[in-house]
Amino acid sequence: MMSAAPLRALAAAPAQKVVVVTFGGGARDEETFALEGQQYIPHLLNELIPQATFFTQVVNRGILGHYVANASLATGVYETFNNFAPVAPRNPTIFEYFRRDLGRPAADAWVIAPSNGFNRIGESDNKLYGSGLGAHVVLPKQLLNTALGRSTSEYEHLLRDNYESPVEIPSSDSNQVNLHELANLIQLSVNDFLAHARTASSPDELSIFIAQQLMKQLAPSLLWITLHDIDIAHSGAFSLYTDAIRRSDRLCEELWTAIQNNPEYKGKTSMFILPDFGRDADTDAGGNGFQHHRTGDPLSRTTWMMAMGPGIRENVTVDRPVESIDLVPTVASLLRCNARFAAGHPLPEVL
């Protein structure tokens, strides 16, 4: 699918880099930035917020399913396909705008995502973009499964899947990277990958590890990571949901630190962190509180976003409502490409 040749063939990469972290299991304000939720996010609250412009009302008016919502975040258009279908977004993704407009190679745009269903998120089926212009997609759990074969006992904690989509979806053509390609690209043997996986405590930790390896070896200009541990909330266990929020909080801080410690990224990288949407309100009789995001009530549609990096004002709060589809035009503006089909609007507060 791609050449392993010169890993540093990105010498002429654009100065600006962007890292996007989405929580592909929605998180509510009550368990994050509301007073009662701040106990779960000490790193976001104390270390990242002071460096960020923080949007308190990010509204998602689309379908509240994780794949379709993340695809909508990546296209800037509310996609309407079946959340559980292994299909590509209909509208061009930010990866395609970036690569086509700036003539960037495949190795300059990457997605790291949970396994189920996300294998098509890197590239749309739009005829003007699409084929060959998308991002490479890494699905860590699927890689691990492939590497392990049947001997999974040491890695059970990394093979947890989303309760809400437990059905095995057949794989299909996509930009999904296989284990040997990835190992080759990031100069990490399969054995080293497995050795590290043994020390990771969750699938999201494995995703961040791979992200850091990619940053070290390929230094892509556009990196999109979807964390998914939080979606254990669908099983109804509040303790596991809040444990996952704590983990996501820590991993975001680790990633930002890695960015600051990497000369390829330090001083030229903008990072955006946002849940794809919220979860149902405790008081909505149609739902069951934090467990799901089925009611479409205001709480399940509203979340937050933080943006940080060079030129982005620090310790600033934006209370006006914005939409989750505003992300793509904003990132496109930073990367100097044209998200011409995106329906959202660039956010002047970070440009």
Next chain:
Amino acid sequence: MTNMASHTIQPGDFAHYPPEGKKVAVEHLPLLRQLPPAFAVSLLREIANYDWRFPAEQHDIDMQLRYLSAMSPSQLQAAMSAFAALPSPFESGSWASSPIESSEKLTAYLWTMHQMDNFRIAAETYQLNLSMAEPEVQPAVPRLCIVVVGKDSPVPTAPLFQKLRPHGTFFTQIKPADGLNTLFAAVTARISANPVPYGHWYLDGGEQFKTSGANAGGLTTISYAALATLRTALLKKISSARTSGAVGPEDLRSLLAQLRPDQMGAAETSSDELLRHFELNLLTEGSGTQIFSTTFVQWAARETLRRARPLTLLARFAPRQVQRPMDDMLTAHAVNVQYDLPGSLVDADMGAFYTWINLMRLSGAGNSRFLAWFEDHQQAIAIAPTMAKGAVSTQPCDLSQVLRWMS
């Protein structure tokens, strides 16, 4: 998109409804034919399960049909206008014959068409008008809901009942001895005073507590342990569907929603047919109830309050298994089960809060009594008209005293 109007509903569409449900549907066919599909499909879903609904639910269905039947054509048109304005996925076929599948299809369609918000508004408006026209019946006596959390759990590092404390009095010096027996004695007394079918419930996340009160006649009991065979049978069906490659998550949900106790073979549990359906519903409609006992108790308490609207509910949480790969948890092998005690207490604490919220949704909420107790420990929270809100009591006392103060 052309709507398949409800006036095409035929008596034959009800062929697979159970006897009472079929009778109700046929009797109200002229009304059903006037309703927009986006509304009718939800009502038909209730009617199709009429035979297995609790008395309170059957009363609601009857009342709703009376309410709609009494309207003039113009009143009905006005009441249904917001539903009639919604697009419909029912182009052809007898959608009324399978209302469960049809309502799943409608929901997915409304999301895709960005009409879910309009559906929500239509449903809320209708419900508000209905409740004003037909106020809910008040309970014969104030409802009492007791939640017991933390069986076998160590003392938590975080304070308990934080979300409930603003609404009642938090006790820090409860004498725990004989606590469960005390609670069951209170429940038994209420059964004797108000013997109502499905009016008094006991839910347990583990084994049923061994005491005379827990076996009292008139107490409807469900324990997670007693459902083990049913859960195993259900997990086998889920595993089989998942690995077939032919069933997506939405199809799986529909498949589970349509299961009946007689399809579960030897895994049938209660001798009460209505209760057998309810038990199966808890495991097929509640995400996570099949794998985590804490989720099961929270969901069962919610559904018991919502559907049976009991006078008395005692819900006791027990430890849940540790998190394992979903594949493992969804297969039925229960070897070397390990328990997450601290996590189970956190889950149960939140479950107690949700149970109180669900109690507050019922008629007579302002006069209801709610007690949550950390089993075998000294902490409890009591919410009742007689209890101060946001207060803390450090006075040594036992649970029987607290119950008296609440009454």
